Amino acid sequence: MLNTALLGTGARAGGKHLLSAEIDTRLGKPTGWLEGASGVVCRPVLADGETQESLALAAAQQALAEANLDAADIDLLLFASAVGRQPIPSTATLLKRELGLTHCASPAYDVNATCLSAVAAMEVAALYIGAGRARHVLIVASEIATRALPWTDDPATAALFGDGAAAIVLGPPQSTGLHLREVAIETWAEGYDYCVLPAGGTRYDFHTNRAAFEENAFFRMDGHALFKLTRTRLPDFIDRLLARTGWRQEDVDLVIPHQASPLALEHMVRKCGFARDRVVATVKQTGNLVAASIPMTLDTARREGRIPSGSKVLLIGTSAGVSIGGATLEG
Secondary structure (H helix, E strand, C coil): CCCEEEEEEEEEECCEEEEHHHHHHHHCCCCCHHHHHHCCCEEEECCCCCCHHHHHHHHHHHHHHHHCCCHHHCCEEEEECCCCCCCCCCHHHHHHHHCCCCCCCCCEEEECCHHHHHHHHHHHHHHHHHCCCCCCEEEEEEEECCCCCCCCCCHHHHCCECEEEEEEEEECCCCCCCEEEEEEEEECHHHCCCEECCCCCCCCCCCCCHHHHHHCCCCEECHHHHHHHHHHHHHHHHHHHHHHHCCCHHHCCEEEECCCCHHHHHHHHHHHCCCHHHECCCHHHHCECHHHHHHHHHHHHHHCCCCCCCCEEEEEEEECCCEEEEEEEEC
8 A cells, every 4th residue: 555645735727717608609609508518617728928837837836835845855746737738848847947947857757647647647656755766756737628629519528628737746654644545547448539639649740641630639529438438437446446445435535536527527426426525526617627637626625624634535537548547545
């Protein structure tokens, strides 16, 4: 079992809130149409002057401040997001520079498990700390998810997403506070084509086939297929993760899910049997923040006082691929 302390969290949403009612006007739809189709009332989007890295920096600085650490105290920096600033180099190296760490050798690299990137990074961090390879690890997820969306073909899906960043600092065991106990991720590759952004990698060459590149430069999701796969796999996954931790479902005090969509959260509550008052749901006001979703929801729950001393907390989510992942925290 892992035994890594959560020393601090931070979050920064995009500085502008975009109401679904405003988008209704743009689409020529009656007021309330998009909220009814997506379940999302509003979502944060970038304000003028904001960037993916500026949100990341703000979240990181907030987490470091809570942990009472300077950026120079970080031994490993993991940028955990689905889509970074550019393919090469890693966004982690840019964030390291923005933190003022330009003359130190500590490693910085990206971890990409799409919506589960932060959870995957937590496991990497815990293994580094447990092996004595690092003392303090900074994990940052920052997503500009309101780009490349299928507003013409699938506005209900496009309406789900928002922009934001969140950060976590992990360190050695402490006498008090939340500690990471277990992390698990399972991948069911039959879902590879269910959530895709085809262009931007090696599949389509912008220089030799620009038309194909542009046609595939939009996010697409087969919601029905994704729902069917997760419905059959999620409950047993949760049982296995809890068993590895030594918990039963009734031991869980708070569930912090990936805020995929209002419908997805409702499905999880019904299918997995958690009491509604133990599930943190912010998606109607934040939208789906992709990899930033779980750590931002964790930060929100902590700042709202929903994780008192002694709490047992379950992080749970799904990601493109399709993967199912989660983590347990206690303290």
